[in-house]
Amino acid sequence: MLIALIELQVDQSKLKQLYEEAIHKHLDELDSEKVYWDSNELKRRTCMSWNTIQNTFFFEEDFPKVKLGGKWYFPAEETKRFLNEWLKQRR
Template sequence: MFNISLDENELKKLALEEFRKRMEEIEEDMFLIDTKELCKLLSLSRPTVEKLFIYNPDFPSIRVGKKWLFNRQEVKEYINRWSKDVRKIGGSVNCD
């Protein structure tokens, strides 16, 4: 006969970690994101995102009615290029 004991706190911790991983996978599968999700993805405020990216004609954005949408993969590629360019010129960005 087997005797199994579970640490409830450890079990909760494991379940939450698996839930977090699954939520990240679901987010990655989202093809288009809105401005709020873009700000979260970039860890920047909306005014900063607007100044640096949204109104930049080279930034991969789509305007649908009054709403801005962004292709997640294209944004990642753009940000990778942009960050490399910023580092080449000293690594500082002025948002004024």
């Protein structure tokens, strides 16, 4: 009977790096699929409550938003650009 021993060595830091890269790539793909955000997505993306959003930037003239029926929608790419600029101006 022939017995083979196999020893496997794994570089944990490299494995973690590959795992994180795969997660970021997947999240970027998911992110690019969304055309509009709703208020829940906006709260999640900004880590702010609805009251904080309304008290800080919601009513700024150049904040991109559309109300359809009783629900607010925010164009994803425009909103990201606005939020990044808005935050830079607060530094």
